[in-house]
Amino acid sequence: MVTMASMASHFRTRAMDLRCLAVVFCAVLVPSFAELQRFEHPIKSDGSLSFLVVGDWGRKGLYNQSEVAFQMGRIGERLDIDFVISTGDNFYDNGLKGVYDPAFRESFTKVYTAKSLQKQWYSVLGNHDYRGDAVAQLSPILRKIDKRWLCLRSFILDTEIVEFIFVDTTPFVDSYFVEPDHVYDWRGVEPRRTYVSHLLEDVELALRKSTAKWKIVVGHHAIRSVGHHGDTPELIKYLLPILKANNVDLYINGHDHCLEHITSLDSSIQYLTSGGGSKAWRGDIEHRDNDALKFVYDGQGFMSMKMTQTSAAFAFYDVVGKVLHKWKIPKQLHSAV
The missing domain is CATH 1.20.5 (Single alpha-helices involved in coiled-coils or other helix-helix interfaces)
Known part of the structure; x- marks a missing residue:
């Protein structure tokens, strides 16, 4: 009754x-103009941290996305990874249509099926994600559909030895606001000037307050790149000075569908591009004689990294899992803030 x-x-x-x-x-x-939301992820008992980085991937397994995912699973198991970072352009060509868009399962859940990849994924939005329902990718509903998924505009990931600052870079780019051929979902971003100004303040505050041994910033767009899209002038003008002033160690991005390692000639920053998650092979790499360019590959693949208090070792892999380039960065114990 x-x-x-x-x-x-x-x-x-x-x-x-x-x-x-x-x-x-x-x-x-x-838009929230308080401090960035913070998440914590534990390191291993031996004090190390391992993760994979992949970008520009969501094509329902096509364009070798499934082949890259297979190799990620294999390398992820070998390295006993703690999580995966996605550098954006998570769903092509125009993001998701909504929280119940089947493309989420078809491009994510059903592709990254390896046991080693059933870890937390930390993701940012790319410009293609903004061409759809960008808000859908931020929804807690997607986390209920697949508990691995965590995507926010900008946030902090604290892992004790490393602090990651994830930055929403798409609103920085002037051309997206005047493009006649695409419609972008700017809900939560407009007024743009205010949004970007407060985001820069949030990033600067987070980096200044950080006491982590390593500082890594993750965004979709490249600051430095010799790929198809090249450098992002707006990030060089507004974001890069903040990274330099706060002794950031690495800037990791996607956007260019390639793999790159570029070292800074006037700071300690290493620029790493991992945007080879699916469609690649543009064939238009520029400036191969650049002294700062340590490695570039315009095909599909991904990146791994293992970090401790005293070193960061990263490697780039192609679609068959071959190591194309590896590098190790030392960190002096007494240099901690």
Whole structure:
């Protein structure tokens, strides 16, 4: 029997659910100008941290996405990875249509099936993600569909020895706001000037307050690249000075569908591009004689990294799992802030 008391309880519960949804909705759509949201991920008992980086991948397994995923699973198992970083352009060509778009399962859940890849994925949005329902990728609903998924505009990942700052780089790029051929989902970004200004303040504050041994910034767009898209002038002008001033060790990105390692000639920053998750082979690499360029490969693949208090070792792999380039960066113990 339905009583007045049970009906009242039902409506109170329903009202509470709606209020919770409203809070989530507002948090996703309305820019937050407080400090960046922080997540924590434990390191291994031996004090090390291992992870993979892949970008520009979401094509329902096509364009060798499934082959790259297979090799990621193999390398992930060998390195006993702790998590995976996605550098954006998670779903092609125009992001997701909504939280229940089957493309989420078809391009993510059903592709990255290896046991070693059933770890947390930390993701940022790319420009192609903004061409669809960008807010959908930020929704907690996707985390219920696949618990590995975590995508926010900008956030902090604290792993004790390494602090990662994930930065929403798409709103920095002027051309996206005047493109006649594409429509972008700027909900939560406009007014753009205010959004970018506050984001820069948040990033600067996070880096200045960080006491982590290593500082890594992750974004979709390259600061330095010899690939198809090349350098991103807006990031060089606004973001790079902050990274230099706060002794960032690595800037990791996607966007160019290639693998790259470029070293800074005027700072300690190493620029790493991992954007070979699916469609690649543009064949238009520039400036191979650049003194700062340590490695470039315009095909498909991904990157791995193992870090300790005293070193960061990374490697790039192609679509068959061959190591194409590896590098090790030392870190002096007394240099910690």
